[in-house]
Amino acid sequence: MSNIKMAAPELAHVEVHGITREAFLARSVIAAGSVYGLATVGPFVREAIAQEGGGDLEILNFALTLEYLESAFYTMALKQVSGLGGQA
Incomplete structure (x- = not known):
């Protein structure tokens, strides 16, 4: 493992409602990626739906x-x- 010194090492093991800091950050990254992905695909979907059959x-x-x-x-x-x- 690497020897990275954290500014507040006690925060690495804090759990809030069963979610660790690491899990919270991972879920935040996934949520942000989903939002950006939807924003990127949105115009193409709108154009495809708007086309007449x-x-x-x-x-x-x-x-x-x-x-x-x-x-x-x-x-x-x-x-x-x-x-x-x-x-x-």
């Missing part, structure tokens, strides 16, 4: 594109793998 037509077009992709995948898989014709 694409609407029903864009959602349906996306779903249709996924169906086409799924169909192409199964067609390719059936061509590459033998024995998947549905016969037991």
Whole structure:
């Protein structure tokens, strides 16, 4: 361990309501980091929420594109793998 001399070494072992000075400082740092993190992310979240949705037509077009992709995948898989014709 290091030989650091504290100005008031008796304060290192003081507990207030079951929380040591070390635990209090650690929790304070975590709380401050959370506040700064939320302040940093806040504008991006607001912008993302404020954007208008694409609407029903864009959602349906996306779903249709996924169906086409799924169909192409199964067609390719059936061509590459033998024995998947549905016969037991």
